[in-house]
Amino acid sequence: MQPLTLPAPGKLNLMLHILARRADGYHELQTLFQFIDHGDELSFSLRDDGQIRLHGDLPGVEHDSNLIVRAARLLQRESGCPWGADIQLIKRLPMGGGIGGGSSDAATTLLGLDHLWQTRLGEDRLASIGLSLGADVPVFVRGRAAFAEGVGERLQPVELSEPWFLVIAPQVSVSTAEIFSDPELTRNTPAITVRSLLAGGGRNDCQPVVERRYPEVRNALSLLNKFVPARMTGTGACVFGSFPNKGEADTVCRQLPADLPAFVAQGRNISMLHRRLAQLAQEVNV
C-alpha cells in the first residue's frame, strides 16, 4: 500500500498582542493566524505491531520527544487504536522560527493517523488532544485562518486577503518560554475586537524583547524594512513582509544577502493540509 503523504504548512502571526499573565504562568493573548503554502511533509504507513517509528532525525530532538511521536502516541491512547505507524518526515520549516513547524507536524500527525487508522475522533476531539501538546496545535487541526484569544485556543475563523510573503529565517532558534519569561515583555495591551483589527493595525508585543536579545533578528528586520514594513512572527526568529504578487516578493528576495535563508510563500486562509484531505475524501467518494 502507498504511504499517505500529507503537508504540514507553516503559519504566520500577522499580529500578536499580550494582554495579561495568568496565574498558571501562561499568557492571555490575541493573535491573527494565517497559513502559508510552504511547509514540512509527512508520510504515514500502517504497522500492525502498534509501534510508532519516526524516520528523519531532527537536530537536538530525541525520537520520543518529537511532537510527531508524542501526537501519534496520544492519539493511540485516546482512541484505543491497536495499530502503529512508520512516519517519514521531510523538514523544510526553520525550527524555533515562530512559524509553527512542530505544532503543524503534530496536527498533521493527528489528522493523518485519524484518517489512516480510521479512528474518526472528529475535529473537536483532535483539537483538544492537540492543545495538550502545544498552544498552537488547534489552529493547525482546524485549518482555517483565525483570530485567536485565550492562550491561542479560542479561535474565530477570518477571511483575510492572501498576499505573498517574503519570510527571512535568521539562523537562530528562539525559545518561546524564554521570551514569555522576560521581565521586559509588556503584558498589558488592551483587548481589541476582531473587527477593529481587520480594519488595519496591530503589532507583535514580543518583537522588542526578541530584537534586544537577538541581533540577528534585529538585522533581518532592518534589512526587510528597507523594502516593505517588516514584522516578526510569533516569538521569532522569522520576520516577514507582504507583497501584492509573487514577482515583487521574488525581486526583493534576490536582493537579500546570499547567506541569509529566506523564502517566498503565499498566505492561505485554508491550510494545504485541509485542501489535501478534502481531495482525498472526494477521491474516495468518486
Ligand SMILES: C[C@@](CO)(OP(=O)(O)O)[C@H](O)COP(=O)(O)OP(=O)(O)OC[C@H]1O[C@@H](n2ccc(N)nc2=O)[C@H](O)[C@@H]1O
Ligand atoms: C505565542 C506563540 C504564537 O504563535 O508563539 P510561537 O511558538 O508561534 O513563536 C504560540 O502560541 C506559542 O505556542 P507553542 O509554541 O505551542 O507554545 P507552548 O509549547 O504551548 O508553550 C511554550 C511556553 O511558552 C509560554 N507560553 C506559551 C503560550 C502562551 N499563551 N503563554 C505562555 O506563557 C509558557 O512558558 C510555555 O511553557
Ligand SMILES: Nc1ncnc2c1ncn2[C@@H]1O[C@H](COP(=O)(O)OP(=O)(O)O)[C@@H](O)[C@H]1O
Ligand atoms: N516535529 C518537530 N518539528 C520542530 N520542532 C520540534 C518538533 N518536535 C519537537 N520540536 C521542538 O519544538 C521546538 C519548537 O519548534 P517549532 O515549532 O519549530 O518552533 P516555533 O513554535 O517557534 O515555530 C523545537 O526547537 C524543538 O526542540
